[in-house]
Amino acid sequence: MRNLALQLLIRLAIAAGGSALTAVVGHAQSAPAAPTAAATAPAQPPQGGIRFEQTTPVAGGKWTGKRLADGQPDIAGDWSNTVGNHNNFIDPQGGIPNDPQDRGRPVKPRERRAPSRVSDPPDGQLPYLPWARAKQQEFQDGFFNNTRPEYVEPLARCAPAGIPKSFYWHGYEIRQYPGYVVFLFNSGSRIIYLDNHRHLPANISLWQGDSRGHWEGNTLVVDVGNLNAKARLGRTGDFTTENVHVVERYIFDNGNKRYDYVATFTDPTAFSRPFTVTIPARRWTVDDEPNGWHYEVPLANNPGKERIGDHLERICVENNGGFGRVATSAKK
Amino acid sequence: MNKRRVVSSGLHRPVRRTCGRFDLGRLVLLIGLLVFSPVFSQSAQPTPAKIPRVPGGKPDFSGIWQTTSAADYDLEPHSGRKDAPPGAGVVEGNVIPYTPQALEQKKKNFDSRTEDDPRLKCWTLGTPRGIYYPEPFQIFQRPQDLTVFFEFGDSVRTIHTDGTLHPVDQDQEFWLGDSRGHWEGDTLVVDVTDFNDQTWLSRAGDFHDEALHVVERWTLLDANTIDYKATIEDPKIFSKPWNLEVYLYRHREPNFQLIENYCYTLDYDKYYPVPKE
Numbered sequence: 162m163r164n165l166a167l168q169l170l171i172r173l174a175i176a177a178g179g180s181a182l183t184a185v186v187g188h189a190q191s192a193p194a195a196p197t198a199a200a201t202a203p204a205q206p207p208q209g210g211i212r213f214e215q216t217t218p219v220a221g222g223k224w225t226g227k228r229l230a231d232g233q234p235d236i237a238g239d240w241s242n243t244v245g246n247h248n249n250f251i252d253p254q255g256g257i258p259n260d261p262q263d264r265g266r267p268v269k270p271r272e273r274r275a276p277s278r279v280s281d282p283p284d285g286q287l288p289y290l291p292w293a294r295a296k297q298q299e300f301q302d303g304f305f306n307n308t309r310p311e312y313v314e315p316l317a318r319c320a321p322a323g324i325p326k327s328f329y330w331h332g333y334e335i336r337q338y339p340g341y342v343v344f345l346f347n348s349g350s351r352i353i354y355l356d357n358h359r360h361l362p363a364n365i366s367l368w369q370g371d372s373r374g375h376w377e378g379n380t381l382v383v384d385v386g387n388l389n390a391k392a393r394l395g396r397t398g399d400f401t402t403e404n405v406h407v408v409e410r411y412i413f414d415n416g417n418k419r420y421d422y423v424a425t426f427t428d429p430t431a432f433s434r435p436f437t438v439t440i441p442a443r444r445w446t447v448d449d450e451p452n453g454w455h456y457e458v459p460l461a462n463n464p465g466k467e468r469i470g471d472h473l474e475r476i477c478v479e480n481n482g483g484f485g486r487v488a489t490s491a492k493k
Numbered sequence: 494m495n496k497r498r499v500v501s502s503g504l505h506r507p508v509r510r511t512c513g514r515f516d517l518g519r520l521v522l523l524i525g526l527l528v529f530s531p532v533f534s535q536s537a538q539p540t541p542a543k544i545p546r547v548p549g550g551k552p553d554f555s556g557i558w559q560t561t562s563a564a565d566y567d568l569e570p571h572s573g574r575k576d577a578p579p580g581a582g583v584v585e586g587n588v589i590p591y592t593p594q595a596l597e598q599k600k601k602n603f604d605s606r607t608e609d610d611p612r613l614k615c616w617t618l619g620t621p622r623g624i625y626y627p628e629p630f631q632i633f634q635r636p637q638d639l640t641v642f643f644e645f646g647d648s649v650r651t652i653h654t655d656g657t658l659h660p661v662d663q664d665q666e667f668w669l670g671d672s673r674g675h676w677e678g679d680t681l682v683v684d685v686t687d688f689n690d691q692t693w694l695s696r697a698g699d700f701h702d703e704a705l706h707v708v709e710r711w712t713l714l715d716a717n718t719i720d721y722k723a724t725i726e727d728p729k730i731f732s733k734p735w736n737l738e739v740y741l742y743r744h745r746e747p748n749f750q751l752i753e754n755y756c757y758t759l760d761y762d763k764y765y766p767v768p769k770e
Contacts, residue, residue, distance in 0.1 A: 230548065296767055311764040320758045321647070336640060338555070338633045343640065349755070350649050352631075352642070358748055367753045391758075391765035400766045461657040469637075471660065472651055474667045476617050
C-alpha cells in the first residue's frame with residue numbers, strides 16, 4: 162500500500178498528541194502546529210477550526226421541523242462539536258497537561274476559556290473516588306511517557322473513540338431509518354435501536370455500548386448499556402469503568418442547525434455521584450468548506466448536477482486505513 | 494419498527510440451468526402441456542415472488558443478511574479439510590482464471606493461510622469478501638444510498654445510488670472500494686473500484702491487487718433471499734474477468750441484531766479501562 166508510510170506518520174503524530182491542534186486551520190493534518198488555538202476569538206464565525214463557539218443551550222420541547230416518513234424528526238446529516246477537541250476533558254482549551262512541546266498551551270485565563278465538558282457537578286470536575294482519581298492522574302502523567310501499555314490511549318491504536326469521546330473527535334454523520342438512528346464516526350460507528358427491547362445480556366460488553374433510544378419531541382433519548390468503558394474520555398487520563406451506565410439526550414434545535422448532547426454517567430465504582438456531560442454540536446453542509454477535522458466530506462463527482470457531499474470510507478485498522486481521509490488524500 | 498411494504502413484484506424466479514435426462518424429460522412434458530393445454534400452461538408459469546419494496550417501488554434490501562455457503566473458506570470446489578467444510582464452489586466454471594504468475598502466489602498464500610490471511614488480523618474484509626464472510630451484515634436503505642454495516646470489524650460500506658460517479662481521484666485505495674450503484678429493473682448493479690491490495694478474497698489465499706474492479710448484481714429472489722453475483726476483474730492477477738454467485742439469507746430470529754465486533758482491539762483489550770492485575 163503506497164500510502165502506508167505517510168498514514169503511519171500521521172497516526173504517530175496524532176498519537177503524540179500533536180495533530181489535533183493543527184486542525185485549527187482549514188486543512189488539518191497538512192498544517193503546521195498552531196499553538197494559539199485557544200486564542201482564537203470566539204466571536205468569529207466557524208471556519209472549520211477547533212475553537213470555542215459560544216452557543217446558547219438548546220431547550221427540550223416540541224419538534225416543529227421536518228419529519229421522516231416514520232415520524233422521526235429528520236436530523237440526518239453531518240455534525241461536529243463546537244468546543245475544543247478531545248485533548249482535555251474538563252478544560253477543552255487547556256491543552257494536554259505535561260505536554261513537553263506545550264502545544265495548545267492556554268493563553269487566556271481559565272474563565273475566558275471554554276467551560277468544562279462536565280456541566281454537573283457545577284464545579285466542572287469529575288467526582289472521582291480516591292482510587293480512581295489516583296488512576297486518572299497516573300494515566301494523565303503517562304500520556305507523554307508511555308512506559309506501560311495502558312498509558313497509550315486506545316484511540317491511538319485505532320480503537321473506537323467510544324462514549325462520549327466520539328462526539329468531540331472529528332465530525333461525524335447521522336443516518337436515519339425506520340427504527341434506527343445510525344452514527345458513523347471518524348473512528349467507530351453506532352446503531353441506536355428505536356425499540357423497547359432490553360439491553361443485550363450483561364456479559365456482553367462493547368466499545369460503543371448497546372443503545373436503545375426513543376424520541377421525546379425534539380429530543381432523542383438513548384439508554385446505553387453493555388459498555389466496556391475501554392475508551393478514554395480525553396487525553397487527560399479520564400476514564401470510567403465497566404459498571405458505567407449512560408443516559409444520553411440529544412436535544413435538537415428546531416432550526417436543525419444545532420443540537421446539544423447532554424449525557425448523564427452513573428458509575429459508582431469510580432465516582433462518588435453521577436455526572437453530566439454537555440457537548441454542543443452544529444450541522445455542516447456542502448455550503449461549508451471541507452476540512453480535515455469537522456467536515457471530511459468532499460463534493461461528490463456529479464458534474465453539472467446537484468452539489469452532494471461524498472461520504473467516503475473511513476477505516477482505521479492497525480494504521481492502515483484512511484485516517485482523516487480527506488486530509489490524507491489531499492496530501493497525495 | 495421496520496415495517497416493510499410487501500407487494501407483488503412481477504419478479505420471476507431465475508431460470509435454473511438444467512441438464513441430464515431427467516430434466517429433459519420434464520422439459521418435454523412441459524412443452525407438451527404448453528402445446529396441448531393452453532389453460533393449464535398459464536398456471537404452470539412460476540409464481541412471481543413477493544419481495545419487499547420501499548415507497549416508490551424499488552426493492553427493499555433492508556435487513557440483516559448472511560451467507561450459508563462455504564465461499565469464504567474456498568471459492569473453488571474443494572473437499573473438506575481440517576480448516577474448511579467442503580464446498581461445491583461459487584465460481585462460474587469452477588476455476589478462478591489466475592495468470593500463471595499469480596497462481597504461484599495464490600498457492601503460496603494457501604500454504605501460509607493460517608498465518609497470512611488478513612482476516613486473522615481483523616482487517617476489513619474488502620469487497621466482495623465481506624458479503625460472503627460467515628458473519629452477519631445489515632443493510633440500511635435510503636433512496637440516495639445503501640449502507641452495508643458489517644458486524645466483523647464494525648466496518649461500514651456505502652453504496653451510493655444518487656447518480657454520483659466514482660471520485661475523480663481514483664487513487665485513494667479504499668479497503669472496501671468506492672461503490673456507485675444503479676437500478677436495472679429490480680436488480681441493484683454496483684460498480685466498485687479503487688481498492689487497496691491488502692485484502693484477500695477467501696481464506697484459501699485468493700487475492701487481488703489495486704487494479705481490482707468488481708461489478709455486483711443484487712437481486713431479491715423472495716422476501717428473505719438475495720441472489721448476489723459479482724464479476725471480478727483484475728488484469729494483473731486474472732487472465733479474464735470471472736463470476737461468482739452466492740445466496741444471502743435474511744436473519745429472522747426474534748430480536749436478532751448485530752453485535753459490534755471490533756476484533757482488532759482484542760490484542761490490547763486487557764489493558765483497559767484499568768489493566769487486569
